[in-house]
Amino acid sequence: MIKHAIIIVFMFCAAIFNAQNCQDLLVSDSLFKPSENKSIPVKLMKCNLKNVDNIQLINANGKFILKITPKDKLGFVETGSLEIKSGNKSFYVKNTKFYNIKEENAYFLVDVLINYIGTLKEDGLTSIVFNGKFESKLAKDDVSQVKKMAKCFYELHKK
Numbered sequence: 001m002i003k004h005a006i007i008i009v010f011m012f013c014a015a016i017f018n019a020q021n022c023q024d025l026l027v028s029d030s031l032f033k034p035s036e037n038k039s040i041p042v043k044l045m046k047c048n049l050k051n052v053d054n055i056q057l058i059n060a061n062g063k064f065i066l067k068i069t070p071k072d073k074l075g076f077v078e079t080g081s082l083e084i085k086s087g088n089k090s091f092y093v094k095n096t097k098f099y100n101i102k103e104e105n106a107y108f109l110v111d112v113l114i115n116y117i118g119t120l121k122e123d124g125l126t127s128i129v130f131n132g133k134f135e136s137k138l139a140k141d142d143v144s145q146v147k148k149m150a151k152c153f154y155e156l157h158k159k
Helices: 002-025 114-123 140-157
Strands: 027-033 038-048 052-060 063-070 079-086 089-099 107-112 127-130 134-137
Touching (some): 038 140, 052 140, 063 114, 089 114, 107 114, 114 140
Antiparallel strands (some): 038 052, 052 063, 063 107, 079 089, 079 127, 127 134
């Protein structure tokens, strides 16, 4: 009986500790949206990776944004199609803007729904393909990191 009580208390504490860790990963910041030419307050989680500089999941007043900053050169065209691969699933975005293309920290901003963040928590992000020919693949460790971050973000924002 005491063993069962100890196990239940341990599991309860572990659940609280895990939820607290996820909450600690959510950071208040601001995001400059070039399309609106203004900065907006956001809450975000960031994951630094090997093949992709970083991935951010962003909550901008209830709208979710995926920010991808690739390390690889993905061409010199500022606007094109973007395919985000998660295992054998793909998410396509037409006319995606590749911001700061001439800079070292070029990035994509993609509006997503919470169900896509659910896909990321299950399958991770395995690669991105820009304009159908420039691909940046993620290592297995990076895919795992994205899954963990997406799981935390999803749990904090699902309704």
